[in-house]
Amino acid sequence: MQWFDRSRAWFGVILLLVCGGVVIFTELVKSGRNLHIREIAGLKAIEEAVGRATEMGRPCLFVPGLQDMNEIPTVAGISVLSHVARIAAEYDATIEVPTSRSLVMTAARETVQAAYFSAGRADAYSDDRIYYVTEEQFPYVAYLTGYMVREKPAACFYAGTFFAESLILAETGNSIGAIQIAGTSEASQLPFFVAACDYTLIGEELFAASAYLSHEPHQLGSLKGQDAGKLLAAVLLAAGSLIATAAALMPNSHALAMALHFLKDNLLGKGGPG
Amino acid sequence: MKSNIPWLIAAVTGCTMIVAWFVPVAKDWRDEAGTWYEILAAIAFVLGGANLFTQHLQKISARRAGWGYSAVTLVAFVGTLVVGLLKVGVIPDDPNYPWSGYHQEEGSALWWLFYYVYNPLTAAMFALLAFYVASAAFRAFRVKNAEATLLLSTAFIVLLGRTYAGAWLTSPVPDEYSALTFPGLTAIILGVFNTAGQRAIMIGIALGVAATSLKVLLGVDRSYLGSD
Amino acid sequence: MLDFLKNLDRRWIFLAMLLAVAIPVVMQKTFPEKPTKLVQDAFDAIENLPDESNVLFSFDYEPSTEGELAPMAKALIRHCCLKRHKMFFMTLWPGGLPLIEQNIEDIISKEYEEEHFARGKDYLNLGYNAGREVAIIVMGTNFKRMFPTDNDKIPLDDPTLPMAHDIDRLDDMDLIVDISAGYPGMKEWVQYAASPYGIKLVIASTAVQAPQAYPYYPNQLTGVLAAIKGAAEYEAALGEKYPKYRDPAFNDAIRRMAPQLWAHLLIIGLILLGNGIYFAERIKGTRR
Numbered sequence: 001m002q003w004f005d006r007s008r009a010w011f012g013v014i015l016l017l018v019c020g021g022v023v024i025f026t027e028l029v030k031s032g033r034n035l036h037i038r039e040i041a042g043l044k045a046i047e048e049a050v051g052r053a054t055e056m057g058r059p060c061l062f063v064p065g066l067q068d069m070n071e072i073p074t075v076a077g078i079s080v081l082s083h084v085a086r087i088a089a090e091y092d093a094t095i096e097v098p099t100s101r102s103l104v105m106t107a108a109r110e111t112v113q114a115a116y117f118s119a120g121r122a123d124a125y126s127d128d129r130i131y132y133v134t135e136e137q138f139p140y141v142a143y144l145t146g147y148m149v150r151e152k153p154a155a156c157f158y159a160g161t162f163f164a165e166s167l168i169l170a171e172t173g174n175s176i177g178a179i180q181i182a183g184t185s186e187a188s189q190l191p192f193f194v195a196a197c198d199y200t201l202i203g204e205e206l207f208a209a210s211a212y213l214s215h216e217p218h219q220l221g222s223l224k225g226q227d228a229g230k231l232l233a234a235v236l237l238a239a240g241s242l243i244a245t246a247a248a249l250m251p252n253s254h255a256l257a258m259a260l261h262f263l264k265d266n267l268l269g270k271g272g273p274g
Numbered sequence: 275m276k277s278n279i280p281w282l283i284a285a286v287t288g289c290t291m292i293v294a295w296f297v298p299v300a301k302d303w304r305d306e307a308g309t310w311y312e313i314l315a316a317i318a319f320v321l322g323g324a325n326l327f328t329q330h331l332q333k334i335s336a337r338r339a340g341w342g343y344s345a346v347t348l349v350a351f352v353g354t355l356v357v358g359l360l361k362v363g364v365i366p367d368d369p370n371y372p373w374s375g376y377h378q379e380e381g382s383a384l385w386w387l388f389y390y391v392y393n394p395l396t397a398a399m400f401a402l403l404a405f406y407v408a409s410a411a412f413r414a415f416r417v418k419n420a421e422a423t424l425l426l427s428t429a430f431i432v433l434l435g436r437t438y439a440g441a442w443l444t445s446p447v448p449d450e451y452s453a454l455t456f457p458g459l460t461a462i463i464l465g466v467f468n469t470a471g472q473r474a475i476m477i478g479i480a481l482g483v484a485a486t487s488l489k490v491l492l493g494v495d496r497s498y499l500g501s502d
Numbered sequence: 503m504l505d506f507l508k509n510l511d512r513r514w515i516f517l518a519m520l521l522a523v524a525i526p527v528v529m530q531k532t533f534p535e536k537p538t539k540l541v542q543d544a545f546d547a548i549e550n551l552p553d554e555s556n557v558l559f560s561f562d563y564e565p566s567t568e569g570e571l572a573p574m575a576k577a578l579i580r581h582c583c584l585k586r587h588k589m590f591f592m593t594l595w596p597g598g599l600p601l602i603e604q605n606i607e608d609i610i611s612k613e614y615e616e617e618h619f620a621r622g623k624d625y626l627n628l629g630y631n632a633g634r635e636v637a638i639i640v641m642g643t644n645f646k647r648m649f650p651t652d653n654d655k656i657p658l659d660d661p662t663l664p665m666a667h668d669i670d671r672l673d674d675m676d677l678i679v680d681i682s683a684g685y686p687g688m689k690e691w692v693q694y695a696a697s698p699y700g701i702k703l704v705i706a707s708t709a710v711q712a713p714q715a716y717p718y719y720p721n722q723l724t725g726v727l728a729a730i731k732g733a734a735e736y737e738a739a740l741g742e743k744y745p746k747y748r749d750p751a752f753n754d755a756i757r758r759m760a761p762q763l764w765a766h767l768l769i770i771g772l773i774l775l776g777n778g779i780y781f782a783e784r785i786k787g788t789r790r
Contacts, residue, residue, distance in 0.1 A: 001299060002298045002299070003297060003298075003299055004296060004297060005295075005296055005297070005298055008295065008296055012296055018481065018484055018485075019484070019488050022485050022488055022489075023488075026494075067685070068318070072482070072483045072486045072487060072490075075486060075490070075495065076482075076486065101322070102321060102322055102325035102326075102329075103318075105325075105329075128338065131329055131333075132325050132326065132329045134326055134347070135322045135326075136396075137396075137566070138395070138396045138399035138400065138566055141399065142399060143343070146343075147340075150340075161685070163684045163685070164400060164403060164566070164567075164683075164684070164708075164710065167403055167406045167407065167410065168399075168402055168403065168406055170410075171406040171409060171410055174410075174413070175512070185479045185482070185483075187472060187475045187476065187479070187713075187714055188710045188711050188713065188714055189710070190475075192410070195410050195414045195415070196410050196414060202475075203475045203478050203479045203482070204478040204479055204481065204482035206482075207479075207482035207483070207485070207486055208482070210495075218489065218494045218495070222485045222486070222488070222489055222494075223485075225485055226478075226481045226482055226484075226485045229481040229484070229485075230477065230478065230481060233477050233481075291639075301643055301644075304639070304640070305640050305643065305644050305647050307636075308633060308636045308637070308639060308640035308647070308648070309640070309647065311633055311636045312631065312632055312633035312636065312637065312648070315632040315633055315634065316632045319596075319632070376654075378599075378600055378603070380607070385600075388565075388600055389600075392565060392597075393565040393568070396564065396565050396566035397565055397566055397568060397569060399566065400566040400567060400569070401569070404519055404523065404765065405515070405516045405519050405520075407769065408515050408516070408518070408519045408765075408768065408769055408772055409512040409515045409516070411769045411772050411773050411776070412510070412512075412515055412772040412773070412775065412776045413512075413776065415773045415776060415777070416776065416777060416780050417777050417780070417781075426773065426777075429773070430770060430773075433766045433769060433770055434766070434770070436729075436731050436762075436766070437731075437759065437762055437763040437766050437767075438533035438534070438535075438759065438763055439763055439766070439767065441536070457536075457538070461538060461539075464713065464716055465716060468713050468716055469716040469717050472713055472714055472716060472717050473717045476714075476717065
């Protein structure tokens with residue numbers, strides 16, 4: 001009976017380092033340490049976008065993506081919705097949130113309601129604006145594009161997971177003259193959003209959004225922990241590249257061959273602690 | 275209580291999946307959690323259908339703007355459900371059991387709806403992308419600075435390299451210099467530059483997912499439950 | 503003229519795209535294709551497997567992407583039929599099930615009617631599983647937990663399904679072929695099947711997703727069919743090895759490369775035109 005799979009030991013170490021980094025930095029922030037987050041242009045533009053919609057007397061459209069609440073990008077998208085909803089409440093702008101999952105609709109309703117309460121505009125909140133359309137991808141985007149062409153929202157926000165429909169949404173939004181802010185972790189859809197939207201949150205900027213907007217300690221600490229993980233990845237990449245290059249240039253060096261083998265097959269492979 | 279119990283379920287299941295990755299003895303617990311997930315995923319379909327029905331019915335009864343579209347949705351939904359459940363047009367396998375037979379049998383009403391309604395509609399929506407790519411290319415791809423010039427040059431090489439035009443234009447290039455042909459350059463762009471960029475984005479996204487997942491498991495982030 | 507072009511109604515662009523695609527479709531002109539290394543590796547992965555090896559097909563797409571992925575699916579199934587590999591079909595997408603049945607009917611039953619492929623002995627439709635990536639995770643160590651029966655509700659241990667008797671884990675498959683349009687699909691099979699168990703994995707994916715496959719090649723992915731071009735190259739490789747498949751009836755993807763060529767040329771033309779307008783405006787602005 002094997003109690004521990006030794007071939008995954010190094011993977012466990014890396015996992016502990018990354019998760020440990022998140023926990024440590026969260027505690028550091030809670031203890032009062034200041035952490036700097038660089039400006040994310042897309043998030044700064046939210047206020048401008050909602051303000052524009054208010055001036056034009058047209059609604060804001062928020063699309064939380066295609067996936068359910070069990071997916072992390074959807075959770076991140078709902079965090080962005082909270083911020084957008086609070087600004088919309090303060091500016092007295094209408095915000096419409098058609099969803100493709102019933103659980104996302106429920107979470108979005110509670111989030112928007114909480115945002116309206118925190119802005120002191122509880123009376124302005126309406127459940128009718130946040131509704132479930134359909135789970136199917138293309139019927140959902142057909143509804144959204146139809147809504148956009150009919151109601152002509154002045155500001156469109158796309159935050160969550162998107163697939164092939166991303167360009168359809170972005171181009172339709174462009175054709176109605178809306179200001180568009182998009183964020184997705186789907187790398188294949190980023191080029192379409194970058195080409196067609198005014199601002200795009202690229203990859204992990206979507207996950208950083210909730211920390212950037214709320215400045216809550218656990219959010220900021222988590223962001224810093226991710227940076228620590230990136231630093232670890234960068235160190236491993238640099239070390240591995242140098243060792244691999246040196247080993248290729250000096251094929252007779254046993255030490256370099258051993259180091260490369262350890263890095264590739266042990267640390268990053270299935271060799272165990274070696 | 276309202277948020278603690280769901281959080282506990284999420285935390286216990288998530289930790290079980292993680293522990294089972296390292297501890298082979300816990301594999302059966304992971305498989306059990308996987309089976310539970312599969313059951314819940316299947317129930318989510320029913321939940322999704324029921325929600326679709328109630329939401330659109332409410333819209334119709336309240337005569338909210340766009341209620342006509344909701345009526346079309348419900349007619350299509352109920353119609354498809356009825357023909358599928360009743361196996362309309364399906365020849366029974368056993369004449370003594372009128373509802374035996376495969377519900378998606380070729381020629382049945384459900385089969386017809388799938389192949390002649392759903393299939394062309396979704397394919398048509400996906401095909402819209404070709405038109406939107408063209409209009410986006412005309413409107414947005416401008417040589418405003420050095421980066422945009424680099425982007426456009428790369429786009430031209432890949433657009434040509436992925437078709438016969440690229441191979442034909444650079445066909446006089448000798449084989450030993452095939453890397454300088456359009457297909458060769460496309461392979462280098464995709465295999466080297468694109469791969470490097472994709473790896474960087476993937477690492478960042480994976481770390482973001484890991485950190486957010488950790489927050490969900492520890493109960494720090496409960497926004498998925500509707501609370502901040 | 504400049505004003506007209508500057509304010510060009512996008513419907514003219516849509517019309518141009520329609521003509522660029524429709525005219526080549528009508529004219530049915532084809533161009534020669536040469537397999538790239540990624541496609542050749544995918545071809546060799548199936549070709550070099552001993553005959554009657556276990557191949558798991560995962561049809562992770564729906565009718566919306568059938569235009570791009572169906573030719574790949576057909577070419578891959580034809581190749582496996584030629585090698586008499588035992589084909590297991592499954593899908594993680596609800597809309598994928600009818601597509602499996604269509605391919606079994608059109609390719610295995612009709613095209614290879616004389617070979618008398620038998621269900622349960624040469625091919626098996628396992629059906630749809632709602633578990634997404636969790637299904638792959640569990641299949642890794644307990645295949646029959648996720649698929650206790652085939653799509654006709656016959657237990658996999660039934661004597662009529664001998665090809666499934668020895669399949670206990672994912673790595674009992676000699677090759678996995680994932681035809682992927684999104685999530686769940688390529689990345690999930692790489693992360694939860696190919697990477698942990700070292701199973702050979704060939705991906706056939708849409709153009710949009712294809713760049714994401716490159717970081718995984720050649721370690722986690724044995725081969726990649728990227729977009730309709732990859733499908734055309736695979737058909738060319740199949741025709742090269744088996745001359746019967748040079749017949750245009752078997753070359754759906756090769757036929758689709760002509761519309762792609764003209765669509766790409768149109769896009770290049772539109773980009774050049776757009777930049778021409780941009781620079782003309784700048785010059786006009788400078789002269790004022």
